[in-house]
Amino acid sequence: MTDPVIVSVGSSPVGRSELTGRDLFSVALGEAFEDLPAPAEVVEALYVGNQSETYEHQIMQGTLMAEWAGLRNVPAERVEGCAAAGALALKHAVEDVRRGTHDAVLACGVEKMTAGGTGGATDALSAAFDRALEQRSGVTAPSQYALLAQRYLHEYEATEEDLARIAVKNHANAASNPRAQFQSAVDVDTVLGSDYVAPPLKLFDCAPVGDAAATVLVATPDVADDLRSSDDRVRVTGAGSAANNLSVAERNMTFPEGANVAAERAYDQAGIDPVDVDVAEVHDAFTICEALLAEAAGFAPRGRGVESALTPTERSAGWTDVRMSTSGGLKARGHPIGATGILQAIEAYEQLTGQAGDRQVDGADTALLMNEGGVADAVTVSHVVET
Amino acid sequence: MTPEELTPDSPFTLPGFFDALSDGRLVAAVCSCGEVLVPPRTACYACGGRDLELEDQPRTGEIYSYTEVRTAPPAFEDDAPYTVAVVELDSGARLLGRVDADYDAVAIGDDVELRVRDPTEAEREIALSHEQDWPIHVFETV
Numbered sequence: 001m002t003d004p005v006i007v008s009v010g011s012s013p014v015g016r017s018e019l020t021g022r023d024l025f026s027v028a029l030g031e032a033f034e035d036l037p038a039p040a041e042v043v044e045a046l047y048v049g050n051q052s053e054t055y056e057h058q059i060m061q062g063t064l065m066a067e068w069a070g071l072r073n074v075p076a077e078r079v080e081g082c083a084a085a086g087a088l089a090l091k092h093a094v095e096d097v098r099r100g101t102h103d104a105v106l107a108c109g110v111e112k113m114t115a116g117g118t119g120g121a122t123d124a125l126s127a128a129f130d131r132a133l134e135q136r137s138g139v140t141a142p143s144q145y146a147l148l149a150q151r152y153l154h155e156y157e158a159t160e161e162d163l164a165r166i167a168v169k170n171h172a173n174a175a176s177n178p179r180a181q182f183q184s185a186v187d188v189d190t191v192l193g194s195d196y197v198a199p200p201l202k203l204f205d206c207a208p209v210g211d212a213a214a215t216v217l218v219a220t221p222d223v224a225d226d227l228r229s230s231d232d233r234v235r236v237t238g239a240g241s242a243a244n245n246l247s248v249a250e251r252n253m254t255f256p257e258g259a260n261v262a263a264e265r266a267y268d269q270a271g272i273d274p275v276d277v278d279v280a281e282v283h284d285a286f287t288i289c290e291a292l293l294a295e296a297a298g299f300a301p302r303g304r305g306v307e308s309a310l311t312p313t314e315r316s317a318g319w320t321d322v323r324m325s326t327s328g329g330l331k332a333r334g335h336p337i338g339a340t341g342i343l344q345a346i347e348a349y350e351q352l353t354g355q356a357g358d359r360q361v362d363g364a365d366t367a368l369l370m371n372e373g374g375v376a377d378a379v380t381v382s383h384v385v386e387t
Numbered sequence: 388m389t390p391e392e393l394t395p396d397s398p399f400t401l402p403g404f405f406d407a408l409s410d411g412r413l414v415a416a417v418c419s420c421g422e423v424l425v426p427p428r429t430a431c432y433a434c435g436g437r438d439l440e441l442e443d444q445p446r447t448g449e450i451y452s453y454t455e456v457r458t459a460p461p462a463f464e465d466d467a468p469y470t471v472a473v474v475e476l477d478s479g480a481r482l483l484g485r486v487d488a489d490y491d492a493v494a495i496g497d498d499v500e501l502r503v504r505d506p507t508e509a510e511r512e513i514a515l516s517h518e519q520d521w522p523i524h525v526f527e528t529v
């Protein structure tokens with residue numbers, strides 16, 4: 001079977017914007033189709049990852065984005081899985097092309113999460129928690145992840161300074177990513193000196209709120225041949241997803257089993273092992289997530305995922321040489337919820353086609369993407385991308 | 388469990404679960420595999436089985452993890468900062484809730500007991516119509 005390929009990518013800037021969701025999508029689409037025929041001449045279907053209709057009081061994002069792309073009467077739908085919505089859109093596009101349902105599908109993500117201010121974002125994100133016991137207790141996204149971090153630091157030889165190093169690494173990576181929301185490096189003291197949002201997590205352990213849209217064109221190799229040289233494409237060789245319980249309290253809180261299952265499924269389909277992965281974009285909405293996902297992805301031994309910011313030679317035995325969150329991750333590239341999974345795919349595309357500039361990992365030919373929705377692995381979507 | 392038995396009086400439904408909780412009864416569904424589900428569900432996420440029985444549970448347990456909410460959702464702003472925790476009940480079930488103690492006074496492993504109270508005026512304001520009389524659960528250190 002021939003693997004679907006990503007043949008073109010585009011994104012809006014990530015961060016607070018005066019543009020609306022559809023405008024941001026126009027910006028992303030403009031980049032992706034800059035030197036291609038119009039979408040209507042290529043695209044057969046469209047999926048839009050979008051977290052919440054509360055930001056812009058707008059559902060029907062499938063219809064809206066198809067309309068804004070000049071596509072009429074194509075299959076188009078919004079997919080929802082909180083922050084995993086973008087990767088779910090990508091997975092649908094990849095599976096449509098792999099099965100032969102369509103030859104070219106646009107996978108999109110869009111979020112205008114600053115529309116309701118901090119309170120609006122806090123409230124919209126809390127809808128991802130169990131209504132009956134969790135939402136009514138007044139828990140927030142940072143405090144949910146703080147519960148994970150607190151337990152992890154209790155069980156393992158790991159410290160808040162270890163988590164701070166992950167933030168420092170991801171800010172440094174973002175500083176060489178023109179798409180990133182944060183363009184400046186920070187040091188460990190700055191991270192450790194920032195205010196607690198929900199202890200042990202501090203402001204600099206948290207991804208920012210931001211707006212953005214992003215899109216990738218997924219197509220058969222034949223369609224891709226008509227559009228571009230074969231150097232400018234990557235293959236999506238594996239995809240997997242897994243939903244675990246909605247409440248984090250009912251899950252394994254020190255090892256995200258759902259994320260592990262999703263990654264294993266993607267590895268199995270691609271026929272690769274964790275050690276084969278050169279670069280990984282994981283769901284570091286909070287620094288603790290990168291540590292947990294390093295372990296779930298099979299990159300690190302249990303309890304040592306916090307070493308993701310160290311160079312391969314500095315890491316404990318059992319670690320692979322993978323480079324994590326080269327884009328700056330959710331932490332510093334930014335986390336415009338529904339667009340995040342697509343932004344992860346764009347980083348894989350740029351790394352594997354040698355277009356990653358100063359953050360280029362030499363010889364990178366295999367990438368793993370892990371996009372989560374709800375708290376941690378309530379749902380996880382993984383993709384393997386190869387040259 | 389037949390569809391006819393799934394009425395708002397049954398703790399297998401949320402209205403039934405919260406009714407029992409108002410009366411001080413913490414009801415779980417206990418699966419034949421041993422898993423304890425709070426609130427009760429009609430299928431077990433651990434084994435996939437549907438052989439579950441309702442059982443009253445002890446309301447005591449210990450802090451499994453905890454933190455402090457400093458920036459609260461808009462509806463709870465007046466309460467902040469407040470402590471939330473994941474508590475492992477003596478039955479092995481884990482659930483999240485507020486702790487009626489300052490963050491600095493709480494540690495992993497501390498014994499707690501689940502209590503319930505009526506929702507405040509502010510909480511009733513954001514409650515959905517079917518949630519108006521549902522009690523709020525809180526863990527107290529013991």
Ligand SMILES: [Zn+2]
Pocket residue numbers: 418419420421422431432433434435436
């Ligand atoms: Zn069971």
